[in-house]
Amino acid sequence: MTTLPRGEAAEVHRVARRRRAVAAAGAVAAGLLVLSACDKPTPTATITVGRDTVSSEAVxxxxxxxxxxxxxxxxxxxxxxxKTISVGEDSTVRIGVxxxxxxxxxxxLVNGRPFTSLSKETYRTLPGNAFFNEQYGTGGNSNTLVIQMGSNPTKGVWSFKLKKA
Incomplete structure (x- = not known):
């Protein structure tokens, strides 16, 4: 038999239940605080050459x-x-935004110079040999490809390295 006065055992359960509820509310609040400190992800840009793909958030x-x-x-x-991707001379470079x-x-832009005109499409293809051709000012074994959002003013920048395969 219990030695507690009548109704006192129920009070102990209420206190324990209340503590659990406060702890759960505290955990939820802490989780929301942590999530609010995170940066929102930026839109992504993707480059595909053959079966290789690299994606990046904005720089x-x-x-x-x-x-x-x-x-x-x-x-x-x-x-x-x-991020770096290899490009062969006969490859097709697919850019998705x-x-x-x-x-x-x-x-x-390639190596800081305009390479294409402004587009409002989400997808564009370019020949791989254009990225390593002196005629376009892109000779060498490696070039920096930049996707520029907006023209004047610029609203975002995504950067990739193209390496000659």
Whole structure:
């Protein structure tokens, strides 16, 4: 038999239940706090050559707003961390962009120079030999391909390295 007065055992269960509810609410609040500290993912750009594919989030992106000159200068320094893909002379380079990028218009720059005109499509193909041709100013064994969102002003930058196969 229990020695507790009548109704006291029920009170102990209520306190334990209340503590569990407070702990669960605290855990949910902590989880939401952690999630709110995360950056929103940026739209992605993808390059495919044959069966190889590389995707990247933006090197610089201001939630679709214009980037100022200071931000663009900082972007230029970050292009060294770009993902690399091998391109053969007879390959086709397929470039795909998120619809957010396409809606603003985008262009391809190679080694900092304009390579294509502004497009509002989500997909574009280019011949692989164009990326390693002196005629286009892209000679050598490696080139930097930049996808620029918007033309004036620039709203985002994605960077890739193309390596001659």
């Amino acid at each position: 610089c992106y201001n939630d679709g707003n214009a980037l100022d000159a200071k931000a663009l200068t900082a972007c230029a320094k970050k292009t060294g961390d770009a 998120d619809p957010k990028i396409a809606d603003a218009g985008w262009a391809v």
